[in-house]
Amino acid sequence: MERKWWKEAVVYEIYPRSFMDSNGDGIGDLQGIISKLDYIRDLGADVIWLCPVYKSPNYDNGYDISDYEDIMAEFGTMSDFEELLTKAHEKGLRIIMDLVVNHTSIEHPWFIENRKSKDNPYRDYYIWRDPVDGHEPNQLESVFEGPAWEYDETADSYYLHLYAKQQPDLNWENPKVKEAVFQLMERWFDRGIDGFRMDVINQISKDYELFDQYVPGKDDLGRTISNGPKAHVYLQEMNERVLSKYDVMTVGETGSVTTEDAKKYTGFDRHELNMLFSFEHMSLDKGDMSRLEVIRVPLGQLRAILSKWQNELHGIAWNSLFYENHDRPRLVSKYGDDTTPFYLEKSAKMLAVLMYMMEGTPYIYQGQEIGMKNPYYQSMEDYRDIHTINRYNLWKDQFDLPTLLHFFGKRSRDNARSPMQWDDTENAGFTTGKPWIKVADSYKEINVKQALADENSIYHFYQKLLKTRKQYDVLLYGKYELILENDPNIYAYYRKLDDETVLVICNYNKEEIAMPDVDLSHAKLILSNYEDQSDTLRAYEARVYFLNKQRS
Ligand code: NOJ
Numbered sequence: 001m002e003r004k005w006w007k008e009a010v011v012y013e014i015y016p017r018s019f020m021d022s023n024g025d026g027i028g029d030l031q032g033i034i035s036k037l038d039y040i041r042d043l044g045a046d047v048i049w050l051c052p053v054y055k056s057p058n059y060d061n062g063y064d065i066s067d068y069e070d071i072m073a074e075f076g077t078m079s080d081f082e083e084l085l086t087k088a089h090e091k092g093l094r095i096i097m098d099l100v101v102n103h104t105s106i107e108h109p110w111f112i113e114n115r116k117s118k119d120n121p122y123r124d125y126y127i128w129r130d131p132v133d134g135h136e137p138n139q140l141e142s143v144f145e146g147p148a149w150e151y152d153e154t155a156d157s158y159y160l161h162l163y164a165k166q167q168p169d170l171n172w173e174n175p176k177v178k179e180a181v182f183q184l185m186e187r188w189f190d191r192g193i194d195g196f197r198m199d200v201i202n203q204i205s206k207d208y209e210l211f212d213q214y215v216p217g218k219d220d221l222g223r224t225i226s227n228g229p230k231a232h233v234y235l236q237e238m239n240e241r242v243l244s245k246y247d248v249m250t251v252g253e254t255g256s257v258t259t260e261d262a263k264k265y266t267g268f269d270r271h272e273l274n275m276l277f278s279f280e281h282m283s284l285d286k287g288d289m290s291r292l293e294v295i296r297v298p299l300g301q302l303r304a305i306l307s308k309w310q311n312e313l314h315g316i317a318w319n320s321l322f323y324e325n326h327d328r329p330r331l332v333s334k335y336g337d338d339t340t341p342f343y344l345e346k347s348a349k350m351l352a353v354l355m356y357m358m359e360g361t362p363y364i365y366q367g368q369e370i371g372m373k374n375p376y377y378q379s380m381e382d383y384r385d386i387h388t389i390n391r392y393n394l395w396k397d398q399f400d401l402p403t404l405l406h407f408f409g410k411r412s413r414d415n416a417r418s419p420m421q422w423d424d425t426e427n428a429g430f431t432t433g434k435p436w437i438k439v440a441d442s443y444k445e446i447n448v449k450q451a452l453a454d455e456n457s458i459y460h461f462y463q464k465l466l467k468t469r470k471q472y473d474v475l476l477y478g479k480y481e482l483i484l485e486n487d488p489n490i491y492a493y494y495r496k497l498d499d500e501t502v503l504v505i506c507n508y509n510k511e512e513i514a515m516p517d518v519d520l521s522h523a524k525l526i527l528s529n530y531e532d533q534s535d536t537l538r539a540y541e542a543r544v545y546f547l548n549k550q551r552s
Helices: 030-034 037-043 078-090 109-114 175-191 208-213 221-225 231-241 259-266 299-313 341-356 386-395 401-411 448-453 458-471 473-477
Strands: 011-014 047-050 067-071 094-099 149-152 157-160 195-198 249-253 275-277 361-365 479-483 490-497 500-507 524-528 542-546
Touching: 030 078, 037 458, 067 078, 067 175, 078 094, 094 249, 175 231, 208 221, 231 259, 259 275, 259 299, 299 479, 299 490, 341 458, 341 500, 341 542, 361 458, 386 401, 448 458, 458 473, 458 524, 473 490, 473 500
Parallel strands: 011 047, 011 361, 047 094, 094 195, 195 249, 249 275
Antiparallel strands: 149 157, 479 490, 490 500, 500 542, 524 542
16 A cells, blocks of 8 residues: 555645634635634644635635636635645645636636637637527536526527536537646646645536436436546546646545446546545435435445445545535534534544544544534525525425425535634624624534533544544554444444554444444553443444554
């Protein structure tokens, strides 16, 4: 196993809009992030993944970029960015940026030019089709609901947008597009950044035949728009032209991938990406959608999926380990138990053990480390997310308001976007102004100030866990081996490397159960979410044992 810094690093994701506001305009910003660098480093993170900070009209909070080489005014200036990068590096923190090049904003100069006429020199930068019988060229839908084609009167044609209509898709078949992207990446690397998280990168190559065959409600939209015929060609070219020249890390956001796809995108011998975000374990909370039902993630499915990824990638490619990001609800509200403070604390710690003792690079999303839960907004007025609002408009005649509020309270992207809870003062210490999105009511009890003051807090548990990971090579590179694979309550596995073995045992549920029958002679308990010992496994109890005879 080849050692690499990005295999041993811990990544902390920042959604700048909701992290820390330094100037009282209610929107988080770069100076706000600078003021919290020590907090992030002290947690045990090595890398910050910064969600988009580029110039943007913000139809999708920065994922619609109008200038790849300027900073969004609400967030600051290029000199604030340079200060952030320098200070982060001084503190030993690397920074990776979001690369959003499947689409731009409609306000990007390329798009403004290209829509002027059919013979505009930039026309080929985007994907245009003539109407068919006065309609969209096919039935392809966008991820944010509604058709994936937007009519443009100027030249009587439609442009493709896999996301919002303000996010037109770039045409990667055009060598000039590719070249422009490679060059802007190089310029960011030359400014000193340490890598990229690549937004929906497995959608840059389009399979137009599949688009034509797509039938809404019948076909899998994710599969239709992902992993197009040239995805690997483009990424290998990107690697050869740009990535291979720098010591940087890359993580591709790739919905609808199998482990076979992952081996192609991230295989050590493939020269494409270092790792990817696969979402197979991320939608297990979906219940019966005809009733907008949401369920707690079932242990059996979670275990089967995570085990498959652990087993199949070992020695061939590298996993990323994550539960949360800015598009997904909070971990404790989805896989855990946020119904009482005790259950919240225990389940948050147990879930951290369950995932972050595995092989791969851990990603922690802002607030996860203090056990932030979903804000459970009580009014549709509180929501800001374009996808949530589109869905509400689509569904509001079909479902009653309590059903919709319950569904969005569990699944909306805004569950991750309520402001970071720093303390128990007004607006949770996030801003002195009016926050762009409502602060969750839980901030009085769940906040960083409280977490730092309590030595048994979730924050301190994360700190200990991340330190432990780095102390044992077996936790970084050891082989995963699932045990008790059909147990209804327990998720347990070994990690093995040479003569070192670690055993992880988690009670996924709140009922107290018997300790499983495993050999614990020579075992040393190195991590646990209960302070005292018991013969049983209590509510959401998690234990990590080191089984090496010499060291125990
Ligand atoms: C994935 C990003 O995480 C999400 O926030 C965004 O809306 C879409 N890609 C489109 O860029």
